[in-house]
Amino acid sequence: MELEHANRAISAAIxxxxxxxxxxxxxxxxxxxxxxxxxxxxxAGWAASYGAVGKATASAATGSPSGRIPPDLHVxxxxxxxxxxxxxxxxxxxxxxxxGKRVGAIGAGGGTAEQDEACAAAGAAAxxxxxxx
Amino acid sequence: MELEHANRAISAAIxxxxxxxxxxxxxxxxxxxxxxxxxxxxxAGWAASYGAVGKATASAATGSPSGRIPPDLHVxxxxxxxxxxxxxxxxxxxxxxxxGKRVGAIGAGGGTAEQDEACAAAGAAAxxxxxxx
Amino acid sequence: MELEHANRAISAAIxxxxxxxxxxxxxxxxxxxxxxxxxxxxxAGWAASYGAVGKATASAATGSPSGRIPPDLHVxxxxxxxxxxxxxxxxxxxxxxxxGKRVGAIGAGGGTAEQDEACAAAGAAAxxxxxxx
Amino acid sequence: MELEHANRAISAAIxxxxxxxxxxxxxxxxxxxxxxxxxxxxxAGWAASYGAVGKATASAATGSPSGRIPPDLHVxxxxxxxxxxxxxxxxxxxxxxxxGKRVGAIGAGGGTAEQDEACAAAGAAAxxxxxxx
Numbered sequence: 001m002e003l004e005h006a007n008r009a010i011s012a013a014i015x016x017x018x019x020x021x022x023x024x025x026x027x028x029x030x031x032x033x034x035x036x037x038x039x040x041x042x043x044a045g046w047a048a049s050y051g052a053v054g055k056a057t058a059s060a061a062t063g064s065p066s067g068r069i070p071p072d073l074h075v076x077x078x079x080x081x082x083x084x085x086x087x088x089x090x091x092x093x094x095x096x097x098x099x100g101k102r103v104g105a106i107g108a109g110g111g112t113a114e115q116d117e118a119c120a121a122a123g124a125a126a127x128x129x130x131x132x133x
Numbered sequence: 134m135e136l137e138h139a140n141r142a143i144s145a146a147i148x149x150x151x152x153x154x155x156x157x158x159x160x161x162x163x164x165x166x167x168x169x170x171x172x173x174x175x176x177a178g179w180a181a182s183y184g185a186v187g188k189a190t191a192s193a194a195t196g197s198p199s200g201r202i203p204p205d206l207h208v209x210x211x212x213x214x215x216x217x218x219x220x221x222x223x224x225x226x227x228x229x230x231x232x233g234k235r236v237g238a239i240g241a242g243g244g245t246a247e248q249d250e251a252c253a254a255a256g257a258a259a260x261x262x263x264x265x266x
Numbered sequence: 267m268e269l270e271h272a273n274r275a276i277s278a279a280i281x282x283x284x285x286x287x288x289x290x291x292x293x294x295x296x297x298x299x300x301x302x303x304x305x306x307x308x309x310a311g312w313a314a315s316y317g318a319v320g321k322a323t324a325s326a327a328t329g330s331p332s333g334r335i336p337p338d339l340h341v342x343x344x345x346x347x348x349x350x351x352x353x354x355x356x357x358x359x360x361x362x363x364x365x366g367k368r369v370g371a372i373g374a375g376g377g378t379a380e381q382d383e384a385c386a387a388a389g390a391a392a393x394x395x396x397x398x399x
Numbered sequence: 400m401e402l403e404h405a406n407r408a409i410s411a412a413i414x415x416x417x418x419x420x421x422x423x424x425x426x427x428x429x430x431x432x433x434x435x436x437x438x439x440x441x442x443a444g445w446a447a448s449y450g451a452v453g454k455a456t457a458s459a460a461t462g463s464p465s466g467r468i469p470p471d472l473h474v475x476x477x478x479x480x481x482x483x484x485x486x487x488x489x490x491x492x493x494x495x496x497x498x499g500k501r502v503g504a505i506g507a508g509g510g511t512a513e514q515d516e517a518c519a520a521a522g523a524a525a526x527x528x529x530x531x532x
Contacts, residue, residue, distance in 0.1 A: 025434075034445035034446075034448055035424070035437055035448045037437060042402055046429065050434075051211070051212050086215070088208055090205060164431065165431015165432065170306065172303050173269060179300035182302075183301075216433075312430075313475070320477060351481075
């Protein structure tokens with residue numbers, strides 16, 4: 001996950017949030033679940049900052065949207081505990097695939113679960129392979 | 134959140150509690166969720182002290198009354214764990230807005246959930262912008 | 267510990283802090299170590315709020331100034347863990363005795379250790395039995 | 400702490416890091432110690448991301464450079480535990496003052512302690528009041 005890509009994804013997520021008239025935090029992490037870039041919009045509550053990061057980490061850990069409940073949720077929760085207790089399994093983050101390779105994930109917090117995921121998806125779309133490529 | 138404002142809010146909450154003939158604890162925190170002022174009325178149980186503080190912190194974190202259950206309650210509970218584990222998501226605290234800016238929150242404990250919120254709201258009203266300003 | 271007493275002690279501690287030209291937080295707890303009153307002066311850092319409370323709790327737990335290292339410090343640290351992990355064993359808080367009875371403690375944070383204790387002592391003196399009574 | 404300011408500070412810190420030929424992470428938090436913006440340069444190790452954030456949080460908590468060891472370090476470490484356990488007391492972060500008001504802090508990680516602080520200071524300088532204003 002290059003910083004330039006991460007920042008572009010965050011900008012696109014913020015554009016989406018503005019269109020929805022909401023204030024969000026957006027976090028991008030690499031494939032290892034570690035932070036690459038983050039931004040909290042003016043007026044967004046600070047609590048959701050932790051949510052955005054936690055959901056992005058969960059998505060990077062599973063390679064799935066953070067809102068897709070894994071069939072083995074209790075196993076993932078134990079994995080989370082053993083891996084540093086930084087994941088949040090809740091809608092609002094999606095994986096990022098570039099050139100056919102999973103490079104990380106982007107998560108949003110501050111809106112409803114659906115709004116958060118829409119913003120994250122808009123961010124990912126700004127740097128991901130176009131569908132059908 | 135200035136101390137003089139916080140103390141004025143606490144006094145107003147206590148006046149409200151006396152009118153209801155209850156004994157409460159009242160806590161005011163700043164917008165970051167950190168303590169600014171606190172008072173426990175004579176005769177109020179000590180346990181509710183922690184409730185007043187925890188509800189004020191939760192309200193500062195979400196910018197909403199602490200009794201408005203967020204649709205994503207489990208996310209907020211995870212955020213709470215990641216942000217220091219000091220919030221209580223339960224009725225009894227409200228945000229404080231001064232000059233159009235959210236500056237913190239006030240929470241009460243010791244009465245029923247409704248009484249606590251009424252006291253907190255009376256405290257906030259003493260320093261907040263008058264409605265319709 | 268009556269609230270009126272606690273507030274008077276806090277006011278006296280703040281007067282002392284102003285004379286020293288420092289900004290502090292001050293906490294008063296009852297004999298059970300539970301919060302009674304608290305105030306953070308404008309301009310005082312938020313971190314020291316937790317310090318003032320923790321030192322007051324430690325002083326109430328031991329009945330000694332929080333800066334007097336107990337001979338059995340490791341025992342007190344274990345006791346602290348078992349009793350809720352809210353004490354800080356460091357200079358800045360003193361017990362409060364009224365009418366010959368220990369009623370709680372007052373702690374300060376935000377200055378040096380010596381300044382904090384001087385403010386706490388000034389607060390306690392405002393409501394304690396005069397020496398030699 | 401506005402996002403636009405935070406991003407400008409991060410950009411300036413990265414310019415400084417490039418001049419030193421090092422790869423760093425940079426974090427900006429608000430005055431309450433909550434995340435506002437973050438960036439990890441390409442090639443910077445992921446571990447230092449947590450360092451940048453932790454040092455920025457510590458600096459926001461104390462209002463001092465995170466490398467200025469407080470005389471009461473063990474007190475600050477206890478405060479840290481009570482306030483969420485997210486601070487790192489080590490050189491590499493400095494407070495940010497805008498229009499005479501402390502608005503947060505910026506921290507860097509990935510270089511030596513001195514390099515990290517130089518990058519953080521360059522970031523802060525980009526948005527702070529010019530000296531002597």
